[in-house]
Amino acid sequence: MAAVARTPRPAQAADRYDHRIAAAPWWANLRGAPGPATAVWAYDGRVPGPVLRVRQGTPVRIAVENRLDQDTTVHWHGIRLPFAMDGVPGLTQPPIKPGGRFVYEFTPPDAGTFWYHPHANSLQQIGRGLAGALIVDEAEPVDVDRDVLWMLADWRLTKEGQVAPGFGNAMEAAMSGRVGNTVTINGATPADQPVRAGERIRLRLVNAALARIMALRFEGHRPVVVAVDGQPCQPFQPEEHLLLLGPAMRLDVMLDMQGEPGRRYPVIDDFYDGLAYPLTHLAYLRQEPLRRSGSGGVSTLPPNPLPIPDLDAAERHELVLQGGMMGGDALANAGKMQGSGIWAINGVSMHGDGHAGMTPSLVLPRGTSHILALRNETAWWHPMHLHGHSFLLLSRNGSNVPHQQWGDTVLLAPWERVEIAFVADNPGDWMLHCHVTDHQVTGMMTILRVD
Ligand code: C2O
Numbered sequence: 133m134a135a136v137a138r139t140p141r142p143a144q145a146a147d148r149y150d151h152r153i154a155a156a157p158w159w160a161n162l163r164g165a166p167g168p169a170t171a172v173w174a175y176d177g178r179v180p181g182p183v184l185r186v187r188q189g190t191p192v193r194i195a196v197e198n199r200l201d202q203d204t205t206v207h208w209h210g211i212r213l214p215f216a217m218d219g220v221p222g223l224t225q226p227p228i229k230p231g232g233r234f235v236y237e238f239t240p241p242d243a244g245t246f247w248y249h250p251h252a253n254s255l256q257q258i259g260r261g262l263a264g265a266l267i268v269d270e271a272e273p274v275d276v277d278r279d280v281l282w283m284l285a286d287w288r289l290t291k292e293g294q295v296a297p298g299f300g301n302a303m304e305a306a307m308s309g310r311v312g313n314t315v316t317i318n319g320a321t322p323a324d325q326p327v328r329a330g331e332r333i334r335l336r337l338v339n340a341a342l343a344r345i346m347a348l349r350f351e352g353h354r355p356v357v358v359a360v361d362g363q364p365c366q367p368f369q370p371e372e373h374l375l376l377l378g379p380a381m382r383l384d385v386m387l388d389m390q391g392e393p394g395r396r397y398p399v400i401d402d403f404y405d406g407l408a409y410p411l412t413h414l415a416y417l418r419q420e421p422l423r424r425s426g427s428g429g430v431s432t433l434p435p436n437p438l439p440i441p442d443l444d445a446a447e448r449h450e451l452v453l454q455g456g457m458m459g460g461d462a463l464a465n466a467g468k469m470q471g472s473g474i475w476a477i478n479g480v481s482m483h484g485d486g487h488a489g490m491t492p493s494l495v496l497p498r499g500t501s502h503i504l505a506l507r508n509e510t511a512w513w514h515p516m517h518l519h520g521h522s523f524l525l526l527s528r529n530g531s532n533v534p535h536q537q538w539g540d541t542v543l544l545a546p547w548e549r550v551e552i553a554f555v556a557d558n559p560g561d562w563m564l565h566c567h568v569t570d571h572q573v574t575g576m577m578t579i580l581r582v583d
């Protein structure tokens with residue numbers, strides 16, 4: 133009898149995907165060969181993980197495989213997607229077990245610069261290298277000479293070049309969080325960045341650090357911000373030409389290369405008092421300028437289909453950020469807070485990376501507009517991130533924020549009060565937390581329910 137041809141099994145939905153990334157232990161040459169390789173955790177053996185490029189308005193399926201020895205998930209930071217795809221363990225999905233796999237499926241509504249990272253054991257998983265850029269391309273290409281990505285990460289390395297232990301130190305958590313000692317661009321301590329006179333670069337900056345805040349100054353250049361957290365704004369030059377990036381924040385800038393061929397210009401990170409350091413250098417090739425006349429003014433990126441909050445009808449809420457070390461008085465507020473948190477929001481500390489049964493602090497009827505005041509009553513900086521939505525930045529300490537800046541993460545200075553507005557149009561229990569991971573996991577987190 134002839135062999136019976138095997139009927140091919142109809143493809144399971146879960147077998148189809150556009151991208152596949154696997155999280156696994158790996159090695160990385162952060163300091164560049166021939167230095168010692170650092171043991172890391174990586175997506176697809178790369179630090180940062182592969183750049184995922186997807187198209188605005190086109191459905192995408194991304195399979196995530198877990199080859200770590202612990203649970204993981206992936207959060208698509210800044211993408212306005214369905215709740216079940218948000219990657220918070222226990223809250224939006226069961227965690228991906230070791231050896232397991234989960235297929236994320238969503239249609240990115242907004243073009244821009246986003247990123248992905250685990251939302252499980254985040255201190256270690258992000259701190260050991262799990263993070264990558266997710267770029268949603270505009271329907272029509274934006275007119276620039278080059279599109280360049282800098283994924284900025286911050287590592288705490290030992291003398292031997294290995295990731296230092298001591299994640300989750302309580303004293304550190306009560307202060308600035310785990311700030312490292314080695315900043316990398318796209319996974320390597322930066323060498324010079326070759327550029328050509330006359331060219332216009334769209335530079336996508338992503339701060340993927342656990343805790344380090346950056347304030348970048350491009351000596352001799354005038355970067356123009358065209359998008360904040362992926363969302364287009366009215367183009368503007370930042371105050372003092374400093375590009376301020378808290379953890380998880382992104383800036384897209386247009387950079388006209390107006391320097392002289394053959395010269396090098398430092399890019400300085402000048403955030404922490406007295407600790408400025410040159411992050412890298414723009415190194416001009418000895419080449420004719422690409423063009424003589426300059427590229428002309430910078431135009432606005434095409435708008436994303438964001439729901440515009442109705443500020444007159446908006447309901448107002450206030451969330452107060454509390455806790456941390458105050459002027460040497462350790463955990464000053466700890467006694468007033470529920471739970472044993474170092475940090476709290478409105479007196480409540482929620483811990484970890486997410487779990488089932490988190491009680492929302494606000495319930496927002498679907499489709500309604502809200503103005504949320506975030507009041508920082510602590511002596512520390514906090515980049516506050518809201519899942520599932522982008523919000524309009526209204527004011528800082530009572531002054532209007534110009535240039536129509538939207539975001540998913542807003543950086544609050546000590547004692548600062550900011551107001552943001554958004555339409556609660558995406559049903560789910562959405563996290564709002566500090567993206568200094570130490571702060572998040574020790575209490576600076578809450579849930580906003582949209583229903
Ligand atoms: Cu990028 Cu809940 O985080």
Ligand code: CU
Binds near residue numbers: 513514572
């Ligand atoms: Cu914080």
